[in-house]
Amino acid sequence: MFERIIRFSIEQRWLVILAVLGMAALGVFNYQRLPIDAVPDITNVQVQINTAAPGYSPLEVEQRLTYPLETVMAGIPNLEQTRSLSRYGLSQITV
Structure with missing residues (x-):
């Protein structure tokens, strides 16, 4: 099983590289859209x-x-x- 995956990856290396670059680009895109608050809101509730x-x-x-x-x-x-x-x-x- 692993031998077939490795053989396919070596034979189709450009396809594997393209898939890895596509996943990396998708990860960078989603990272930029991720709402991260550097300092959490710790203020108390006031009326x-x-x-x-x-x-x-x-x-x-x-x-x-x-x-x-x-x-x-x-x-x-x-x-x-x-x-x-x-x-x-x-x-x-x-x-």
Whole structure:
């Protein structure tokens, strides 16, 4: 069996060389299309809640919007961190 394969490969060497070059070209083509990420995405999942409150001062925004929303979000399972920002007419919470 192996003797027949070797004999055929020697007799038809140009066909074998052409087949090997074709497979190499196909491999190079597929390698270029392969999506490889050099650095995996290791960022954590974040959700940002922006609430507009026109006419509210930062203290009112903190008392009426930011604090109640932070309190509700504190019950989320596997929560690592909560950050907030209260400005004139805007409450921004990052969970």
